Amino acid sequence: MRVGIIGAGLQGGRLALAALNHPRTEVVAISAAHQESAARLARRFRCESVVGWRPLVERDDVEAVVVCTPPHLHAEISIAAMRRGKHVLCEKPLARTVAEAREMIATAAKEGVRLQCGFNHRFHPGIQQAYEWFKDGAIGLPLFLRCRYGICGRPGYENEWRCDPRIVGGGQMMEQGIHAVDLARWFLGDFAEVTAFVETRFWPIAPLEDNAFALYRTKDGVVASIHSTLSQWKNLFSFELFGRDGYIQVEGLGGGYDIERAVLGLRDLHAPFGEEVAEFRGPDVSWARQWDEFVAAVEEEREPLTSGEDGLEALRLVYSAYDAARQRRVCALEREASLEPA
Numbered sequence: 001m002r003v004g005i006i007g008a009g010l011q012g013g014r015l016a017l018a019a020l021n022h023p024r025t026e027v028v029a030i031s032a033a034h035q036e037s038a039a040r041l042a043r044r045f046r047c048e049s050v051v052g053w054r055p056l057v058e059r060d061d062v063e064a065v066v067v068c069t070p071p072h073l074h075a076e077i078s079i080a081a082m083r084r085g086k087h088v089l090c091e092k093p094l095a096r097t098v099a100e101a102r103e104m105i106a107t108a109a110k111e112g113v114r115l116q117c118g119f120n121h122r123f124h125p126g127i128q129q130a131y132e133w134f135k136d137g138a139i140g141l142p143l144f145l146r147c148r149y150g151i152c153g154r155p156g157y158e159n160e161w162r163c164d165p166r167i168v169g170g171g172q173m174m175e176q177g178i179h180a181v182d183l184a185r186w187f188l189g190d191f192a193e194v195t196a197f198v199e200t201r202f203w204p205i206a207p208l209e210d211n212a213f214a215l216y217r218t219k220d221g222v223v224a225s226i227h228s229t230l231s232q233w234k235n236l237f238s239f240e241l242f243g244r245d246g247y248i249q250v251e252g253l254g255g256g257y258d259i260e261r262a263v264l265g266l267r268d269l270h271a272p273f274g275e276e277v278a279e280f281r282g283p284d285v286s287w288a289r290q291w292d293e294f295v296a297a298v299e300e301e302r303e304p305l306t307s308g309e310d311g312l313e314a315l316r317l318v319y320s321a322y323d324a325a326r327q328r329r330v331c332a333l334e335r336e337a338s339l340e341p342a
Contacts, residue, residue, distance in 0.1 A: 001025045001087075001298060004056040006077060007068030008032035008041040011091055011118070015066045016045050018291035025064075025295060031056040057081045064298065067091060072167045075100035082107045082115065089294050091118040093178055093318070094311030096169045101315050105308040116294050116304040117311030121179045122186060123289035125280040126250040126262040127239065133264050134187060139243030145188060145224040146240045147180040150232020153203050153210070157230075163205040171208030173198065174318050177228025180239075182306070182314040184216060184224040187241060190313070191216040191224070195330040196321035202231045214321040254284050 003025050005016045012030065019025045031050035032038035042049035050056045053073075057065060057080050064087040067077050075095045078088045088108070094117045095101040108115035121127060133139070161167050162175060185191065194216050198209040210230035217223045237257045239250040246266035252258040264276040290306070297304035317333075324331040 001063050001295060002028045002061055003064045003066060004028055004050075004059065004062040005030045005041075005066045005068065006032075006053045006056060007066075007091075008037040009068060012066070012068040013041055013044070014287045015068060015089070015118075015291065016041065018287045019066070020045055021288060022291055022295060024299075025291070028062055029056055029059070053077050054080070057084060057086070062086060064088070064294075070161050070167045071096045071169060075104055078104050078115070079107045082111050082113050085111060085113060087114040087294075087298050089116045089118060089291075090311070092182075092311065093169060093174055093315050094308065095315065096167075098312065098316055098319060101308070101312040105312060108308055114294070114297050114304060115308035116290075116297065117306045117308060117314075118290070119179060119182045119306040119310065119314070120286040120290045121183060121253075122306055123286040123293070124250075124253060124260060125285060126252070126260040126278070127183065129262040129278055130239070130241070130248045130250050131187065133248050133262075134241060134243075138246065138264055139241065139248055139266075140245035141243055142188060142222050143242045143244060144222060145184055145242075146238075147184060147225070148227045148229075148232075148236055148238045149176050149180050150227070150229035150236045151176060152233050152235060153230045158204045163203075163208055165207060168208070169315070170318060170322060171198070171200075171205060171212070172210055172228045172230045173212035173214070173321060175228075177212055177214070177226060178314050178318050180226045180228060181214075181216075181317045182310060183239060184226065185310075185313060185317065188218055188222055188224060190218070191317065191333055192219040193217045193330050193332055194317070194320050194324050196325040198322060198325045205230075212321065212325075214324075216317065216321075254280070254282075 003019045027047045029048040030042045038049035065081040067090040196214040199211045200206040203210040212228045214226045235256045237253045241248045249263040252260045260280040262278045
């Protein structure tokens with residue numbers, strides 16, 4: 001499968017490397033808005049450089065496109081590529097609005113191509129181990145889920161495109177928290193209610209938030225608590241799921257988030273705690289595993305894990321949290337939230 005990468009930033013480089021290392025994919029070209037950026041990454045991967053996304057999307061020798069641009073361009077580029085019969089892996093969030101995400105999904109269905117949303121966290125080995133334990137019934141029926149995901153902002157962060165409301169659909173909840181939302185929904189299924197607080201407490205990025213606190217509840221009463229923050233002065237990823245018979249924890253993502261480890265503990269009200277611990281050292285393999293899944297979905301003509309629908313639902317849940325925060329109440333998720341950037 002011949003691949004074009006649109007976007008020459010950090011994510012573009014990660015996915016280009018994953019595609020380059022896969023035995024059945026070839027990176028044909030990398031495009032960016034500026035020649036210098038495209039050429040720099042293209043030299044690294046020994047492929048062509050292209051200025052602008054349209055020339056790459058229009059190429060007949062490109063069979064799949066990776067979209068690693070700011071969110072306001074995701075829908076336009078992805079839809080144009082799919083209309084030319086190309087498969088698309090689009091970075092999260094899938095789109096800037098729910099309406100755009102729905103159009104992307106409808107286009108993929110009409111054209112018979114694959115659309116994958118870039119939720120690489122599902123492919124971290126710690127998360128995959130946790131999911132295997134959970135689905136095998138190791139901790140019994142779930143009681144509650146808790147995820148804390150935080151990063152330390154950097155000087156001048158307010159001047160980056162991530163803090164421009166015209167480009168992004170939300171603040172830290174949309175930037176990092178959407179990964180936590182996707183994981184919560186993957187483990188627990190769909191949610192029925194949401195309430196939330198969103199705050200801008202330190203970084204001058206209003207009307208976007210630097211902290212978001214959301215509570216989602218399933219129809220069976222299982223609550224997922226998510227805190228996404230830009231003022232976590234030491235980077236943190238912590239994912240915990242407690243059931244009637246025990247608990248599962250995933251701490252760290254490697255790199256600046258410390259060693260990734262998955263923990264399984266079983267309830268015993270009388271004996272000392274005993275835990276099964278798996279540590280995952282070495283480089284981040286989530287990008288390569290995500291790419292493996294994308295290629296497999298294309299070859300097998302099926303929906304990928306982290307499908308377009310998953311991207312849509314995560315986007316809808318984030319906007320529903322924003323809507324609940326504005327209304328200062330618990331909102332039922334059966335109805336439509338405002339679903340658009342504030």
